[in-house]
Amino acid sequence: MIRTSVAVLLVCATVVAAGCTRAGDGVPTVASSELSAASEVPTTTETAPADPGQQDPEPGVVPTTQRPAPAVSVCAPADLPPVRTVAQISDPAAPTATVGVPQGWSMSAGGGDPEGARLQGVAGMSATVTIAPTPLDPAAAFREYTDALTEGSVITTVSILPGDLCGFSGQRLMGILSDGTQTVQYEDRIVHVPAPARDYLIAVHVEAPSGAPGFEEAAALLTGDFEVGLR
Template identity: 45%
Template sequence: MRRSIAVLCVAGCALLPAGGAVTSCARPGSGTPVADSSDTHPGGVHPDATATATSEPPAAGGHPDFGVVPTREPIRTGAVTCQPTPRPPVGVNARVADPGAPVLTIAVPDGWSMQGGTGDIGARLSGPEQMSATVTVVATMLSPQAAFADYADRLAAGSSVSSLSVLPAELCDYSGQKMTGVLADSAGKATEFADRVVHIPTGSGNYLVSVHTESPTGVAAFDAASAELTGQIEVRIP
């Protein structure tokens, strides 16, 4: 079965005719950062969204640049940024093997369990009805937009059918995007996902942080659970 990617773009995208690729996506205001508006739109679809389809994931030059703000200067060692208010009742610290990587704290939905990870995986979480989440922190040499495009490409790799929507989701001035959609394997088994991806510079280098949540399609509780997991994320620079 042929794989296709449907990329949802907010107003301002220049698109080729049906069957073509996204050629450019410019934010309103000639590059002015766009605030995260993804959490307030039911179903994760922006009201101004339009769609196109391509046969392959978008390349870095065509990946939507929503949420791609200028990379901020590295924060001082020991600083804590993006502190949510109010703080979640239950949170998990996601810490990876790389001693220079940022340490994340994310909210844990009621009824979910959590455990630490290994390597580049900082934490794994499991919820009811086969819902799950994985927090990953990986060093990167790529710019924010190129890193997001590469992440989207790898996310869809191996799926016979894929759909992907991209929305702005900066995290306290760190470049970020929210990616949602459905992945299906060759047997037709479909998985819904909702990811928050953030580019974080530190004194040790740049890191791509992701909170990947997934569920079998049709699970009613997934929207609320994924929104909580991918919402405000506390970042501590070691």
């Protein structure tokens, strides 16, 4: 099967390898489209034109001046969503992530490291929050995550925007993933957190069947600025 990968980078020219990971189903705990078929076409890759004499910076990668002290909340948005859930894993040194929960969505603990939380919405929408240690610098960690996200899909699109948070490097990803018969749309927020002992990558992944109503609003809340805490 021939796969198509379209990478749209809105800040710098970067080639993104294709791949796919599907988020697991959430477990309801609180109550309050037909999928498009992909045709086989020759492989193409689209990127913004690069200036051969200039190396553009990786979107969302910012200097980290120092590692924060442990046992403190290092990031909290000014406007907190009314309903939130805390994602955490068994690693006692790992940071936590407190994300907003859209109205009518259910939430539960994750299914095991590195999955720290699961959320389930209407119309087939779902989300996961993962927290994983990484030996990589922010730019390399983001590229590895994007490769894993799109791996296995025959058609993918990836748009990348800066998504730095509280002085931590971060990116926003959005696009579609298709296995050749079904297509999902996704949005991700990934943040590289330098904890006292080692670095971690926090990722909020939201997906839905292509064209699911309300996806943009739900994804905007879930991938918005969230609270990061160190234990």
